[in-house]
Amino acid sequence: MLAYNLLITLLPIAVALFGILGLVLKNYPDTQKEVKDKIIHLFPSDNTTQGGIKQVVDLAFNQLSKDAGLILAIGIFFALFGASRLFIAIDKCMTIVYRLPQRTFLRQNMLAFGMLFFFIIIIPIILAASSAPSALLSFIPGGGGRFGTFLAGMLFSLIVAFIFFESIYWFVPNKKMSFKVTWCGSLVAAGTLEIFIILFPLYVRRFMGNYAGQIGFAVILLLFFFYFATILILGAQINAFFFEHYKPLVDGLGTYLSYMHDEHGVGDQRRPLCENRTDIQPTTATERAMTSQSSPRHIWFNKLCPSKTTSSTEQDREGEHMI
Numbered sequence: 584m585l586a587y588n589l590l591i592t593l594l595p596i597a598v599a600l601f602g603i604l605g606l607v608l609k610n611y612p613d614t615q616k617e618v619k620d621k622i623i624h625l626f627p628s629d630n631t632t633q634g635g636i637k638q639v640v641d642l643a644f645n646q647l648s649k650d651a652g653l654i655l656a657i658g659i660f661f662a663l664f665g666a667s668r669l670f671i672a673i674d675k676c677m678t679i680v681y682r683l684p685q686r687t688f689l690r691q692n693m694l695a696f697g698m699l700f701f702f703i704i705i706i707p708i709i710l711a712a713s714s715a716p717s718a719l720l721s722f723i724p725g726g727g728g729r730f731g732t733f734l735a736g737m738l739f740s741l742i743v744a745f746i747f748f749e750s751i752y753w754f755v756p757n758k759k760m761s762f763k764v765t766w767c768g769s770l771v772a773a774g775t776l777e778i779f780i781i782l783f784p785l786y787v788r789r790f791m792g793n794y795a796g797q798i799g800f801a802v803i804l805l806l807f808f809f810y811f812a813t814i815l816i817l818g819a820q821i822n823a824f825f826f827e828h829y830k831p832l833v834d835g836l837g838t839y840l841s842y843m844h845d846e847h848g849v850g851d852q853r854r855p856l857c858e859n860r861t862d863i864q865p866t867t868a869t870e871r872a873m874t875s876q877s878s879p880r881h882i883w884f885n886k887l888c889p890s891k892t893t894s895s896t897e898q899d900r901e902g903e904h905m906i
Contacts, residue, residue, distance in 0.1 A: 585669075585672055585673065585676065585808075585812030585815065585816070586805060586808040586809040586811070586812045587808075588668060588669040588672040589669060589808035589811060589812060590804065590805055590808050591665060591666075591668070591669075592665065592666040592668070592669040593666070593808075619637075619640050619641070663696075663699065666699055667692065667695035667696050667698075667699045668695070669695075669699070669702075670694060670695040670698040670699060670702075670755065671691055671692075671695050673751065673755050673815070674686065674691060674694065674695075674755055674757070676816060676819070677755050677756040677757070677819060678756075678757065679836065680756075680816075680819045680820060680823050680829070681756050681757075681758060681823055681827075681829065682829065683756060683757045683758055684757065685757065686757050694754070694755065697754075698750070698751070698754065698755065701750060702747075705743060705746065705747050706747075708743050737777065740777060740780075741773055741774065741777050744772075744773035744776050744777060745769050745770060745773040747773075748768070748769040748772040748773055748776075748815070748818055749762075749765060749766070749769040751815070752765040752768055752769055752818060752819060752822055753765050763826070764822055764826040764827055765822050765826075767821055767822065767825065767826065768817075768818035768819060768820075768821040768822035768826075769818060771817065771818055771821055772814050772815060772817065772818030775814045775817070776811070776814055779810055779811075779814065783807060783810070787803055
């Protein structure tokens, strides 16, 4: 899911940015060609897919620059709106990892757009930092200076990636987070991402040489986003499991919900779990103990499926407090 959202997020943003660059550099063809070449070589691919990438970049530069004005502005707006859905998808993943309720529609979209603008700023910095050492090696004499430049670039890229993951693990979950419980997952994710950025071009050249053209570009890009999403979820799981002691679900989420229907006597799987609280009747002494008013399971289920009596009682208490 995250890989798909990453794909539909970055491509519209990239196309819109390419269109803006094409409009700005319209009267500077040499500079435009140099920018195109640098953009093409940023992507981890070999010569078999360079043609497909070049076609996409040329289309974005040339066609969108002709459609300047209102059409380009509308395109940028819809690109940003579609891109913000990525962070809503990340928010949904975090609700599963941390067992949290989702935000309201307004709060969810405010978070999505805020994280999107931060994402637009920091991703080019990560890509530039990862490609800067190779660009500077030709200007620095001596093996020691080149090695130091390479290490400095990698360290800077690692720091930027750490800030990126830390911001996601800190702000996206719908609960109060702290650096104490998020730093390890951010560090592991940042380090894994740096290793992945270095090794992925080698993987493409070795195992994906038969993918050519635009189809090969799409396949490679989707694979890149899949591993990136895996790294993102891995860091969140490390934080939740080792630092906040969240235990993994015994079965898949669908199987888990099926067990909840069976345990609480709902019967028909097509009925909502909270449709009728009167159906929940413990039949054994063990079940009565597990669903007692003081048990953690009863408290958790009341939060998941609040009854009308509970809701009215809480509203009365809130009214008394306001008075």
